[in-house]
Structures are given as structure tokens and as C-alpha cells.
Amino acid sequence: MHSLYLLAIVAEAMSGALMGMRRGMDRFGLCLVGTVTALGGGTVRDVLLGHYPLAWISHPDYVFITIEAAAVAAAGAKWLRNWQRLFVTVDALGLIAFTVIGCDVAAALNVSPAIVVLAGAITGVCGGMLRDLLCNQMPLVLCKELYASIALGAGALYVALxxxxxxxxxxxxxVLVVGFAVRMLAVRFHWQLKVLSAADSGGAS
Amino acid sequence: MHSLYLLAIVAEAMSGALMGMRRGMDRFGLCLVGTVTALGGGTVRDVLLGHYPLAWISHPDYVFITIEAAAVAAAGAKWLRNWQRLFVTVDALGLIAFTVIGCDVAAALNVSPAIVVLAGAITGVCGGMLRDLLCNQMPLVLCKELYASIALGAGALYVALxxxxxxxxxxxxxVLVVGFAVRMLAVRFHWQLKVLSAADSGGAS
Amino acid sequence: MHSLYLLAIVAEAMSGALMGMRRGMDRFGLCLVGTVTALGGGTVRDVLLGHYPLAWISHPDYVFITIEAAAVAAAGAKWLRNWQRLFVTVDALGLIAFTVIGCDVAAALNVSPAIVVLAGAITGVCGGMLRDLLCNQMPLVLCKELYASIALGAGALYVALxxxxxxxxxxxxxVLVVGFAVRMLAVRFHWQLKVLSAADSGGAS
Known part of the structure; x- marks a missing residue:
């Protein structure tokens, strides 16, 4: 599980760096966005749960790993575009690994099962949301694909088991096998939740 | 006060969901934005005060209530557009209720009166600010209407009393009666703070 | 050092207020953005480190100072545009002062040296990042100039010394002398990190 976690933070850091690159960030920005993407989900979870110290504060090597990964991704961006399929695969693994780890952290704090599931999903999803906020985009996870729903489902399955x-x-x-399979199927067949059209929306604010 | 709080989080969750809908979010995104709008203000306050555990972590039913409310709002958006007046009314009640609750939480922690007032205003206002950040809009509360100022005023009045x-x-x-009345008058007569024109702005950054 | 800190939060609050003004915020918004710019870096650092209570909660006068500074900046924006050079100078001093203070706070918590340096840079840089998020802009620090890198360098020098x-x-x-000199040289000669062009970017997300 630990090596899966390392693989996941490397993949997330690379995805963050590539997104930052498309938005015209400099090398520092790339490394920061990569690090926030990789470690942000766990950080948000721990701050919400009051679970201190944060993982990357007791293990600063995580920060170095994500910075390295972001720098490598930036340097090799030209080649990485041919690896999109690999990225999606590793990202799917990372999503489920983050979710399982998030559930474990919350479960150790004796919170209710619903919060354990939520903590797992927050760990899986919030890194990408912070990446999108830093890139000044509406978080993708709010409008595209079965992504967050799979994190919630994986967390619920884990708690139920x-x-x-x-x-x-x-x-x-x-959970890893099932969640990964569902995510890859969702990517392959473009499953997504219904987006309600703007015409449906009411006038309240 | 507790039933007022529940009414307020339902109203805020609905307003968040409707805003997310206009931005093209899927069902998951709507529910998340609704939940963040409803519970975000209290969460920011508690994280800043170091007041753990967060309300929705000890009472996960709040999360279920806001998710339900967001889903109902999304399903009934066509009808809700005729209820805008009701929404504005419930939102005004919620703003003041959140503010009073935020002041109570901070006062119990023995911080200075100025911080009690600030904590109240943060509770009232931050949910809507997080909603706007997730929707990739500049927070409305920074540029429109007497809203945050009313939260600050209500908090100050509560502390003074x-x-x-x-x-x-x-x-x-x-505070509820006075704050609600002022807010409804502000909405009715379009009171707002002076917006300084861009032409007035200096060149420093 | 303490008076340098006060000077720095005044300068940051003014810079936040002026940026908010260009984005059409009302008086309340200006004061809030100014306050967040000035106190946000230290707040993010303390929340991440679990270092409670936050500075401005035990010293609410900091909040009053930043609100006053933002209000003064808004009132005098017409004149301030001629003072841009002064602003850049004070901002450079503030960046290094914030960084040194952030390092001191983290060092007192017995975290590893890498985290001390990071905590310093977070203190120096996050206020401006929150300002840009509230103004719905991509954080400047991610794409422009040697700014965050100087904060990291100053923190590393401080820890090394x-x-x-x-x-x-x-x-x-x-650190103040060296960091300030490097920052002013970077501004004077438009030093910046290489921005990788969009054409270099790969296709993964």
C-alpha cells in the first residue's frame, strides 16, 4: 500500500505540473502545483479532521518526491503526451489508493462510518480540486466524468467490507481491484452523470 | 435556534446547488457545492479557531441534509425560479442565524470580543465565498450589496447586547429581528456600499 | 523585527486593497482582501502546522491595522499610483520579513529543517496567492518573476546560517539584507524563471 501511495503521489504531481504548464506557469509554479495536487487531498482531510501533524510535515521527503516528479514531468512534457493512457491508468490507481488511505486515517480517529467514507473521497478528490483552483479553472471533478462518485463508492465499499x-x-x-476496474470502464465508455442544462436552472441565488 | 440553523443550511445548500447548475455541473458537483455552501462557513471558522471536531464531523446527518437539499433543488429547479423571493428571505434569516451561532462558538472559546464578531461574520459569509470560488467566480460578497456588512453589524450588536x-x-x-429587517430593506432598496471605479485605482501591486 | 512585521502587513494590506479595487470590489471587499493578503500567509502556515491560536486571533489589533491600511489605500488610490516604486520596495522587505518570521515559528515546533524553510516560504507567498484567488486570477506568483524562489532561498539561507x-x-x-537585495535586483532586471511554452506541454491530465 505504501509503494502504491508513492506511485500515486508521483502520478498526481506529474498531472499537476502538466496542467500548470498549459497555463503558462514558470518552473516554480509547476513544482508547487504538482506538490499541491499530490499532497493537497490528504492535507485537506487532516485539517478537517484536526489530525496533526500532517503527513508531509513529519515526512518531508514526500515533498521532495513530488517536486522531483513535477520537474521531471515538465522536462519531459514532449514525450509524456504519448503516455496519456499510462497516466489515466496510474491516476485511477492513485484515486482508489488515496481513498483507501483516507478511510484508514479517519477510521483510526473513531468517527462515524459516513465520515470515514467522506474522508476517503476528500483524500482522493481534493488534490485535483486545489490544482484546478490554482489554475483558475472550475474544478473538473464537479462537471466531468464518474470520478468523485467512484471515490465515494470505493470508500463505501471499503467501510462495508x-x-x-x-x-x-x-x-x-x-476495493482497489473493483474501484480501478469501474474507473477504467468509466473512462473507456465515457460514463458520466447527467449534466443538467442551464435552461433547467432556476433564478434563485 | 437549532431549527433555524437547519432551515438555514437547507436554504444555503439549495442556493449552492442552483448556482452550480447554472455553471454546468453534474449531479455530484451540485451536491458538493451545495454542501460546501451550507457547511463551509462554520468549517472555516472552526479551522481558524482550532475548534475540533467540526460540527458536521460529529453530526454527519448535517451532511446528509445538505446533500438531500441540493438534490431536491436540482430536481425542482424549474419550479424554484418562481420562489426567488422565498429564497432571499430564508437566506437573510440564515445569514443572521449563522452569524449568531458563530459568535456563540467563538465566545465559548474565550477570545476577544472583536474576534467573536469576526467569527460570526466568517460563519455567515464564508460558505457563499467558497461556493463562488468553486464556481470560478469572484465572490459576490466582495462586490455586491450590503451582505457581509450586515453580518458584521449583527455580530457586533449581539456582542454589545x-x-x-x-x-x-x-x-x-x-439580533435576528433587527438583522433580518435591515437585510430585507437592503435587498428591497438595493442599498450597497460604494464601488470605487477602476479609473480611481492606482498602479501599485 | 516586530516593527518590520507591522510595516509588512500594512504594505500587503494596501497592495491587496488596490488589486481588489481594480476588480470592482466595494469597500467591504477591499478591506477583506487587504486583510487576507496581509494575514493569509501566516494563517495558512499555522493551520498547516496545527499551531494554535492564530496570531491575529490572540492579537486582534493586527486585523484592525490591516483594515485601516486597506481603507487608507482605497481612499488614496489616486495618489498611490505615483508611489509604485515605494510599494515594490516595502513589499520586498515584507516578503523577507514574513519568511524569516515563518521560519522562526516553525523552528520553535521542532520540525525538520526542510519544513522550516517551506513554512517560511508559505508565510511569504500564500497571502498573495489567496488575494489572487479571491480576485479570480491565476496566482501571479506561479507565473511571474523571481518571487517565491527568493522566499525559498531566503528561508534556506536563514536555516543554514x-x-x-x-x-x-x-x-x-x-537574510533581510541579502534577500532584499536579490529581490530588488530581480525587479530591476526583470529576472524570471523560464516559462515553458504551451507548445511544449503534453496531453496528459
């Missing part, structure tokens, strides 16, 4: 007496180890393997 | 020896119960009733 | 046995007092004087 444990409630049914399955140990954390096997439960996380099951 | 208590300093003059009035108990929290009657003081909050007075 | 102390590791070499130099006391905090003389070390901060050295």
Missing part, C-alpha cells in the same frame, strides 16, 4: 468482518488488508485489495 | 448584561437568548432574538 | 551556529538575530539581519 470491514463492517462485514473482513480485515483491512484483503478489503483494500478488493 | 451581551456586554450590556442581556442574556444570550433574548439577545439573539433581537 | 543558524545550523552554522549563528544566532537568530544576526542571521535574520543577514
Amino acid at each position: 470491514q463492517a462485514w468482518g473482513i480485515a483491512a488488508g484483503p478489503a483494500s485489495v478488493v | 451581551q456586554a450590556w448584561g442581556i442574556a444570550a437568548g433574548p439577545a439573539s432574538v433581537v | 543558524q545550523a552554522w551556529g549563528i544566532a537568530a538575530g544576526p542571521a535574520s539581519v543577514v
Whole structure:
């Protein structure tokens, strides 16, 4: 699980750096956006749960890893465009790994199961939301594809499996396999939630 | 006060969902924006005050209520456009209720009166600011109408009444009545703070 | 150092207010953006470090100072445009002062040296980033000029000097002088990090 986490933060840092690049950021900006994308989800979760110290503050090497990954992505951007499929795959793995890790952190704090699921989804999704805010875009996760819903579903499955007496180890393997499969199918077949048209919207604010 | 709080988070969740709808979000995005709008103000206040656990973490049913409210608002958007007046009324009640609740939370932590007033205003105003950030708009509260100023005024009045020896119960009733009345008058007569024209602005950054 | 801190928050509050003005905010918005610009960096640092209570919560007079500064800047915007050079100078001093103060706060919490440097840079840079988010702009610091890099460099120098046995007092004087000089040279000669062109960017997200 730990090596999966490292793989996930590397992938997220690279995705953040590439997005920043398209928005005209300098090298510092790329590294910062990459780091925020990779570590932001866990940071938001821990701040909301009051769970200190934050992971990257006790393990500063995580920050170095994400900065390196962002710098490598920026340097190799020309080649990475041919690897989009690999990125989507690693990102899907990362989403589920982040979610499972987020659930574990919250569960250790004795909060209710609903909050455990939410904490997992926040870990999976908030890094990308912060990346989009820094890039001055509306967060993609709010309007595109089955992404956050899969994080919520994976978290719920993980909590349910444990409630049914399955140990954390096997439960996380099951969730990883199922969640990853659903996410890849969603990408392949462009599954998405219905976007309600602007014409449907009311006038209240 | 508690039922007023529930009414307020329902109204805020609906307003967030309707705004998200106009920005083309999917069902998940609507529910998230609605929840952030409703619970964001209290969350920002509690994180700034270091007041853990957050309300919605000890009471996850608040999250379910706001998600339901957002989903209902999205489903009934066509009808809700005729209810704009009701929304503005409930939102005004919610603003003052949030402010009073925020003041109570801060006062229990023995901070200075100025911080109590600020905490009240943050509770009333930050949910809407987070909604606007997620929708990639400049926060409305920074440029339109007497809204935040009314929250600050209501907080100051509440603190002043208590300093003059009035108990929290009657003081909050007075603040609710006065604050609500001022807010409705501000809406009715389009009161707003002077917006300084761009031509007035200097060149420093 | 304390009077330098006060000078820095005044300058930052003024810069925030002037930016808000160009975006059409009302008087309340200007004061809020000014305050967030001035106090936001330290707030983000303290929330990430779990260092409570926040400075402005134990010293609410900081909030009053920044509100006053923002109001004065808004009132005198016409005249301030001729003072741009002064602003840039005070802002450069503020950047380094914030960074040194941020390092001191983190060092007192016994975190690793890398986190001390990061905490310093976060203090120096995050206020401006929050200002840009509230103004619905992509944070300038991500794409323009040697700014954040100077904060990181100043923090690293400060930590290195102390590791070499130099006391905090003389070390901060050295960092202030060197950091300020580098920042002013960067402004004067338009030094900046290479911005990678959009054409270089890959296709992954």
C-alpha cells in the first residue's frame, strides 16, 4: 500500500505540473502545483479532521518526491503526451489508493462510518480540486466524468467490507481491484452523470 | 435556534446547488457545492479557531441534509425560479442565524470580543465565498450589496447586547429581528456600499 | 523585527486593497482582501502546522491595522499610483520579513529543517496567492518573476546560517539584507524563471 501511495503521489504531481504548464506557469509554479495536487487531498482531510501533524510535515521527503516528479514531468512534457493512457491508468490507481488511505486515517480517529467514507473521497478528490483552483479553472471533478462518485463508492465499499468482518488488508485489495476496474470502464465508455442544462436552472441565488 | 440553523443550511445548500447548475455541473458537483455552501462557513471558522471536531464531523446527518437539499433543488429547479423571493428571505434569516451561532462558538472559546464578531461574520459569509470560488467566480460578497456588512453589524450588536448584561437568548432574538429587517430593506432598496471605479485605482501591486 | 512585521502587513494590506479595487470590489471587499493578503500567509502556515491560536486571533489589533491600511489605500488610490516604486520596495522587505518570521515559528515546533524553510516560504507567498484567488486570477506568483524562489532561498539561507551556529538575530539581519537585495535586483532586471511554452506541454491530465 505504501509503494502504491508513492506511485500515486508521483502520478498526481506529474498531472499537476502538466496542467500548470498549459497555463503558462514558470518552473516554480509547476513544482508547487504538482506538490499541491499530490499532497493537497490528504492535507485537506487532516485539517478537517484536526489530525496533526500532517503527513508531509513529519515526512518531508514526500515533498521532495513530488517536486522531483513535477520537474521531471515538465522536462519531459514532449514525450509524456504519448503516455496519456499510462497516466489515466496510474491516476485511477492513485484515486482508489488515496481513498483507501483516507478511510484508514479517519477510521483510526473513531468517527462515524459516513465520515470515514467522506474522508476517503476528500483524500482522493481534493488534490485535483486545489490544482484546478490554482489554475483558475472550475474544478473538473464537479462537471466531468464518474470520478468523485467512484471515490465515494470505493470508500463505501471499503467501510462495508470491514463492517462485514473482513480485515483491512484483503478489503483494500478488493476495493482497489473493483474501484480501478469501474474507473477504467468509466473512462473507456465515457460514463458520466447527467449534466443538467442551464435552461433547467432556476433564478434563485 | 437549532431549527433555524437547519432551515438555514437547507436554504444555503439549495442556493449552492442552483448556482452550480447554472455553471454546468453534474449531479455530484451540485451536491458538493451545495454542501460546501451550507457547511463551509462554520468549517472555516472552526479551522481558524482550532475548534475540533467540526460540527458536521460529529453530526454527519448535517451532511446528509445538505446533500438531500441540493438534490431536491436540482430536481425542482424549474419550479424554484418562481420562489426567488422565498429564497432571499430564508437566506437573510440564515445569514443572521449563522452569524449568531458563530459568535456563540467563538465566545465559548474565550477570545476577544472583536474576534467573536469576526467569527460570526466568517460563519455567515464564508460558505457563499467558497461556493463562488468553486464556481470560478469572484465572490459576490466582495462586490455586491450590503451582505457581509450586515453580518458584521449583527455580530457586533449581539456582542454589545451581551456586554450590556442581556442574556444570550433574548439577545439573539433581537439580533435576528433587527438583522433580518435591515437585510430585507437592503435587498428591497438595493442599498450597497460604494464601488470605487477602476479609473480611481492606482498602479501599485 | 516586530516593527518590520507591522510595516509588512500594512504594505500587503494596501497592495491587496488596490488589486481588489481594480476588480470592482466595494469597500467591504477591499478591506477583506487587504486583510487576507496581509494575514493569509501566516494563517495558512499555522493551520498547516496545527499551531494554535492564530496570531491575529490572540492579537486582534493586527486585523484592525490591516483594515485601516486597506481603507487608507482605497481612499488614496489616486495618489498611490505615483508611489509604485515605494510599494515594490516595502513589499520586498515584507516578503523577507514574513519568511524569516515563518521560519522562526516553525523552528520553535521542532520540525525538520526542510519544513522550516517551506513554512517560511508559505508565510511569504500564500497571502498573495489567496488575494489572487479571491480576485479570480491565476496566482501571479506561479507565473511571474523571481518571487517565491527568493522566499525559498531566503528561508534556506536563514536555516543554514543558524545550523552554522549563528544566532537568530544576526542571521535574520543577514537574510533581510541579502534577500532584499536579490529581490530588488530581480525587479530591476526583470529576472524570471523560464516559462515553458504551451507548445511544449503534453496531453496528459
